[in-house]
């Protein structure tokens with residue numbers, strides 16, 4: 001991503017929180033503040049102070065779990081959850097390497113949507129593990145996977161030939177994805 | 188009562204029991220559900236990270252399909268959505284479409300590729316909205332086969348059915364589940380964690396943070412017999428990580444976690460083949476014992492004791 005376009009996106013976020021009065025309601029409401037390096041209030045201060053680099057280096061927006069409590073309570077009515085999400089997108093574009101894992105995860109997810117219209121949880125995890133080329137990764141998901149398999153909630157990937165209820169092509173999904181790609185290239 | 192039904196991907200997989208219990212409960216309540224034909228994924232939290240346009244088009248496709256069905260039937264039906272994440276994704280598109288005409292046009296330029304058109308004519312409603320506002324609570328009390336007297340239920344709402352759109356409940360102090368719980372004879376746990384975040388996907392990406400949030404919820408519900416949920420993500424976070432959450436806080440948790448329609452279905456005497464409580468990851472032996480003791484005293488119903496794991 002070009003530095004200018006990072007600046008443009010950053011300015012859009014700045015616009016969103018322009019009216020912040022630094023009251024700290026967002027920080028006090030956020031269930032994840034304890035794990036953040038900067039509180040939400042502080043982060044908005046940094047955004048307003050044009051400290052793009054330090055903002056993007058922060059872990060704060062990654063720790064937002066989209067609970068919408070700050071958005072609900074902000075006395076200025078600012079779209080804070082939305083602004084957090086924008087910062088995540090911005091950071092992903094500015095630092096693709098840092099977000100390699102989650103990129104692969106989302107790509108695998110959307111590939112499944114494109115091919116089947118729906119997400120077959122086991123199917124897309126296999127694709128994700130494959131893309132990551134990390135033999136240890138599936139182990140991280142094993143304990144839960146086993147619990148779910150015992151309940152027959154996810155099929156064993158090896159036995160999953162894409163014949164489940166959810167895996168037939170829906171409408172013209174590929175055409176939709178293609179159309180969006182075109183529109184985004186030539187807005 | 189008649190609704191179009193959008194289950195969403197989780198309800199076909201990890202949250203199968205939410206789907207089956209919802210369908211059975213609605214049938215028992217005399218409501219008609221018709222699944223949106225050929226529905227597709229709402230984009231979950233993935234689409235938004237890759238393309239903003241995609242994150243709007245994916246939900247809109249389903250709304251367009253629903254409108255098409257209504258047009259054919261010549262009646263406007265509400266869309267019933269049990270998953271809170273899907274609900275919010277659909278709702279976001281509908282809310283923005285109300286105020287931004289260019290937005291609707293852009294979406295339709297894409298949907299043309301699938302021969303669909305989105306006009307934003309229908310209401311999107313969360314399952315809890317429908318249960319708490321369209322169903323007469325006395326109805327459940329009258330029809331209940333099993334009284335849950337002596338049980339305490341903790342209503343857990345989570346985030347996305349309450350916020351940012353305050354459609355059917357107070358987003359700060361939610362109460363919509365309380366009348367439904369009381370109608371079964373159970374007591375409502377008085378707590379203030381009902382609308383506090385379960386950490387959503389942090390549990391798989393940042394487990395330390397996820398566990399801290401889940402722990403806070405579970406430890407406030409210790410005196411309850413069960414926590415009731417209305418979202419697949421909340422259910423999974425609360426039921427699948429109790430041991431781990433106990434380890435980080437030197438406590439031990441063993442709390443039954445049920446979907447609200449499973450609980451109401453049990454009260455109406457629906458069989459396990461319909462409530463699918465056999466699929467939940469955490470229904471404790473203590474809960475079963477208390478429940479079976481109670482069903483044997485219930486009016487003429489015999490509900491076979493389910494196997495505890």
Ligand code: SF4
Nearest residue numbers: 020021023024026074
């Ligand atoms: S609650 Fe709103 S006004 Fe207060 S500090 Fe946070 S963003 Fe600023």
Ligand code: SF4
Nearest residue numbers: 030064065067068070
């Ligand atoms: S929406 Fe995000 S930043 Fe706001 S309170 Fe919730 S977790 Fe914190």
